[in-house]
Amino acid sequence: LEEPCQALRRLLDAAATTVERCARRNAAYVQGQAPEPHLREYFYYIDHQGQLFLDDTKVKNFITCFKDKQFLVFFFTRLRPNETGRYQDQFPFLALCGRERNFLRCDDRPLVFTHMLPGVGLGDGGGASEMLSFCGGGDKLTAPFRPEALFMHPRTGRLYHPCANRAGSVGLVRSALAFELSPHFEYPPDQPHGGQPTHFLWAGERHSLTNDAPF
Numbered sequence: 406l407e408e409p410c411q412a413l414r415r416l417l418d419a420a421a422t423t424v425e426r427c428a429r430r431n432a433a434y435v436q437g438q439a440p441e442p443h444l445r446e447y448f449y450y451i452d453h454q455g456q457l458f459l460d461d462t463k464v465k466n467f468i469t470c471f472k473d474k475q476f477l478v479f480f481f482t483r484l485r486p487n488e489t490g491r492y493q494d495q496f497p498f499l500a501l502c503g504r505e506r507n508f509l510r511c512d513d514r515p516l517v518f519t520h521m522l523p524g525v526g527l528g529d530g531g532g533a534s535e536m537l538s539f540c541g542g543g544d545k546l547t548a549p550f551r552p553e554a555l556f557m558h559p560r561t562g563r564l565y566h567p568c569a570n571r572a573g574s575v576g577l578v579r580s581a582l583a584f585e586l587s588p589h590f591e592y593p594p595d596q597p598h599g600g601q602p603t604h605f606l607w608a609g610e611r612h613s614l615t616n617d618a619p620f
Contacts, residue, residue, distance in 0.1 A: 434492070436461060446506045448496060449480075453563075455517030455540045455579055460496075460510065471541075478545045480507065484515060485571045498573070516540060516568045516576035521585070522547060537566060539576060548576070552605045553612040556619055557590070559601050565619060575619040 436459065438446050448460040456470035457477065471477060483500040487493050487508060496508035498515045509515055520538040536547040548568055556565045556575075564583040568576035578586070590602035591611070605612045 440491070444504050444506070446491075446508065448492075449507060449509045451509060451511045451515060451517065451540070453512045453517065453577060453580070455519045455577075457540065460508075474541065474543060474545065477541045481516070481540050481542060481546055481572070483507075484509065486573075513563070514565070514573055514575060514577040516572040517579055518548070518566055518568075518576050518582060519579045520582060521550065537576075537578075539568070552589075552607040552610075553614065555586075555605055555614060556616065557601055558618075567619065573620075 434446065434448055436447055440446060450458050450460040450462075450465070452458070452465060456465070456467065457480065458465045458470050462469050471480075479502075480500050483502065484498055485500070487497050487499045489499065489506065491506075492508050496510045498509040498511070500507040500509065516539050518537040518539045519541065520543075522536040522538050522544060524534045524536070535550040536544075537550050538544065539546050539548065548566075551567060554567050555578075557563070558565070563580075564578040564586070565575050566578055568574060586605075589606045591604035591606060592600065592602050601614075601616050603614060603616075605614055
């Protein structure tokens with residue numbers, strides 16, 4: 406079997422059939438550039454649906470995004486804030502792989518929850534604890550579902566949920582999943598389905614929402 410770094414390099418070399426010099430949000434780079442000997446740098450973008458792309462991909466859609474689960478798990482389990490001193494404003498996160506830096510910028514948040522998985526263990530109340538899957542990793546990339554911690558942005562209507570601190574502490578809930586969860590929200594009587602919800606009804610419990618902005 407290939408080592409993870411070798412598999413990553415093979416995927417990148419196959420995807421980058423041409424090496425283009427480009428600018429993204431005032432960041433000039435070359436995919437695969439070597440700022441110093443034996444060090445290579447690559448640049449990625451994640452959209453609000455949780456799809457990962459090479460940043461300089463011209464047409465970004467389901468066809469051109471990364472879909473290999475092994476690669477996605479490898480990438481997102483290594484995600485952390487970019488503290489390298491390089492491209493920090495334009496690419497605030499990165500995943501390290503030996504002598505490779507994989508910088509990431511995002512449409513909204515670096516981690517996007519895409520699916521709800523059935524509970525496989527016991528929650529605090531003794532029942533099954535559902536898991537939120539993120540960024541195409543299936544059951545290999547998950548976080549425990551915390552309904553009381555959901556936050557709906559009052560201006561955009563986007564839904565957010567806590568995640569690991571290394572990934573920014575707050576993840577975006579993909580719009581399709583947010584739509585599935587929407588019937589469980591309870592709104593003030595004078596603002597039905599308007600403004601911010603006050604409670605979330607889940608598994609027979611009525612969870613109070615603090616509506617404190619998490620970022």
